[in-house]
Amino acid sequence: MRPALVLVTAASLALGVTTASAQPADLSRQHAFDSAAAEFGVPVSVLLGVSYLESRWDANAGTPSTSAGYGPMHLTDVTAANAGGMHHDDGTEDPRGDDARPALTPKAAPPVAQLPSLQTVDVASSLIGVPAATLRSETKQNIRGGAALLAKYQKEIGVTSANPGDWYGAVARYGGASDTGSASTFADEVFTTMAQGVERVTDDGQHVKLDATPVQANRGQLAQLGLRQSTSDETECPRTLACEWIPAPYQQLPNNGYGNHDKGDRPESQKIKYIVIHDTEGYWKDVIGMVQDPTYVSWQYSLRSADGYVAQHVKAKDVAWQAGNWYVNSTSIGLEHEGFAKLGTWYTEAMYRSSAKLVRYLAAKYQIPLDRAHIIGHDNVPGTVPATVRGMHWDPGPYWDWSHYFDLLGAPFRPTGSPAMTGMVTIKPDYASNKPAFTDCVTAGQPCTLRGSGSVILRTEPRADAPLLKDAGLRPDGSPGTMQVSDHSSRVETGQQYAVAEVRGEWTAIWYLGQKGWFHNPRKAPTALGAIGVVVTPKKGKATVPVYGRAYPEASAYPANIPVQAVTPLQYTFSAGERYALGGVNQSEYYSATTFDTANHTVVRGKTKYLQIQFGHRVMFVNADDVDVLPSFWPQGR
Known part of the structure; x- marks a missing residue:
């Protein structure tokens, strides 16, 4: 039998546990869980644990999850979500990205498969007599529907019990798995969460708490679900x-x-x-x-x-x-x-x-x-x-x-200084309250539903109505970026680090694609954390240095039987006086693998050394010989 899963790294931080002094917000969602649990005979700890593993109790503004799930209980409705395809089919990107071969253009994916696991809202609707649309949009009814589903799964197992440990099979089934391995992984995570307890304020201001409930899970129920052995x-x-x-x-x-x-x-x-x-x-x-x-x-x-x-x-x-x-x-x-x-x-x-x-x-x-x-x-x-x-x-x-995600990785983003003093920032807005006004999520030209985001928008001046920055690669006509959800011309993401260019009051400017990008960064509610690190800047006497999209060797490094791969600068300008955060040191190399016969595969290594920098939204590379490497707090102009 699989052992219970134990979260070993920064458990309380990863779970989003609030401190004891946190003041309760609206308690209506907590009451909804309590009420639904009593109505359908589901232990409240089980109902809260399942919901947390699906949605962290969030409403997500009524939008569907990545697998067509709605609401705190993640009731699925793929018909309403109505999406399909595969992202490698979209746009002009060659997934290989290797000039030594003809461009690869994947064919379109087949239509969406209609599976029971993607349409649980219909079952829940029939169980409680509430329309599917209501279950998608109203959190109280969504929680009732999820509780009714759990009760149905428990009844089919044939066990009547108020002991949360006897609901292991129903929990495993709720995850929608078709194999024993993934079903037990989901159930084990739910029971680990129950054992540890968790408390947080949701994306719409609801205070919800799951008290620590250590139980002995009846994992033998897994065999009763008729799943294939993984x-x-x-x-x-x-x-x-x-x-x-x-x-x-x-x-x-x-x-x-x-x-x-x-x-x-x-x-x-x-x-x-x-x-x-x-x-x-x-x-x-x-x-x-x-x-x-x-x-x-x-x-x-x-x-x-x-x-x-x-x-x-x-x-x-x-x-x-x-x-x-x-x-x-x-x-x-x-x-x-x-x-x-x-x-x-x-x-x-x-x-x-x-x-x-x-x-x-x-x-x-x-x-x-x-x-x-x-x-x-x-x-x-x-x-x-x-x-x-x-x-x-x-x-x-x-x-x-x-x-x-980085909390779960055990590597949370933390401040290491003041932006004005240390010369670098780590982007970190409050995800729940940071709601950029993106467009084109579902319908072209239409606003997206306002939701939490890890993105921070950059402006050309320190004011909220200033134009966005320009990206010569994404918008070669020279027009500024837009708020289209796919357009990151003027956008940074949580965890990325940038060199500070200037600070004016509550506004901070960073170097971004050869420009100063300003974002609102008030001390009481910062959108970025001060950081200490290493930056690169053009060597003295160089007006500009090229930036590259790959760290390929110099021509002399290639043997006669392998075509030389061009080291072509991208269309951006890295000018004297600008600074960019150093991400790593990379030795130049190219993996030549253009034939089915692996005997012809060779790694070509050069003498050129590249430095990875956070140049814009994407990482890029510079030749180490073109730049100086400095502490981020080193004075501007050295």
Whole structure:
């Protein structure tokens, strides 16, 4: 039997526990849980635990989750959410990002699979006699519907008990899993949360508390659910995480083609430097079908929204075609999270927790720093050359909660100084109250539902009505950025670090794509934390230095049988006097792997050294010989 899961790192912080002195806010949601638990005979600790693992008790402004779930109880309605596809089908990005091969354009994903796990709202509606639309929009009825579902699952097991431990099977079924491993992972997380207790104020100001309720879970009920037995013998996952091997095919195709990844020998051949966080822009069943298609693309892991289930497709030693930049692909591991950034959907707590466990494990195994220079979003991956910048993808988007995620990783963002004194900031707005007015989530030109976000908007001057900044790569016509949800021309994200350019009262300016970007940063409610770090600036005498999207070797490093890969500057200007936060030192290398026969695969290493910098929303690279490296607090002008 699987052991109970124990959260070992910063448990109270990761769970969002409030201090004893916190003042209760509105208690109506707490009362709704109590009332629904009594009405349907569900232990209140079970109802609260399940809801926390799905939504952290949030309402999310009535918007659907990444797996079409609504409300605190995550009742699913894929018909209402009405989305499909796969983000690798969207835009012009070549997932391989390798100039040595013809561009890869994935075909469109099939229509959304209609599965019972994606339509639980209908069952709940029939159980309590409330329309599905009401269950989606009214939190009290949503909680009643979730309680009725749990009671139904418990009745089908045939156990009548007020002991929370005897509800293990019903909890496991509520997660929607079809296999024993993921069902038990979800249930174990719920019971761990119950044992620890948790208290927080939700996104709409509701004070909810789950008292610590240690119980002996009846895990034997898992066998009564009729689920298939999962296996993780081939996977590279932590022991406490349900993880199944669903391999992506390495297969030869007609006309000397092959798919859908490249064999490698990492970390012996190349150091794994990055973990890339994606969302799928597709639902689970369709996504799993696509990664098993030899003509499609690949990534190392997929994570399911409702229960946090993980599937591994490509070994860490091999290179997946996932990030649109071959240099990043060859030095990274890609995680696809079931979700829809383009629709402004929210991510479940179950998936955040599974992802954090997996990333902690991988980061420890491959010595990857737990910071935003190395744990990056797909939206932080740079274009390879000027022509590819505009087509690069922007997932997981502004609604991924990087602050909560890094709390779960045990690496929370904390201040290390004052911005004016230390010369650097870590972006960290209050996720729940920070609600940028984005547009185009569902309908072009229309406002998105106002929701919490980790994004901070930059202005050309220290005032709220000043224009946004310009991004020469995303908007080559020279127009300023927009508030479209996909446009990060003038946007920074939680955890990213930037060099301070100026401070005026409650406004802070950072260096961003060769400009000063201003954001409101009041002392009493800061949107960024003071930080101490290292910055780079052009060497004395250089008016500008080029920035690059990849750290490729100099031409002389290539053997005669491998075509030289161009080291092409991007279309941005890094001028004297500007400073950018240093993210790491990278030796130049290129993984030549253009044939199915792995005997022809070679890592080319050069003498050129590159420095990774946080230049804009995306990371970029500069030649170390072009810049000076300074402490962030070193006076401007040295």
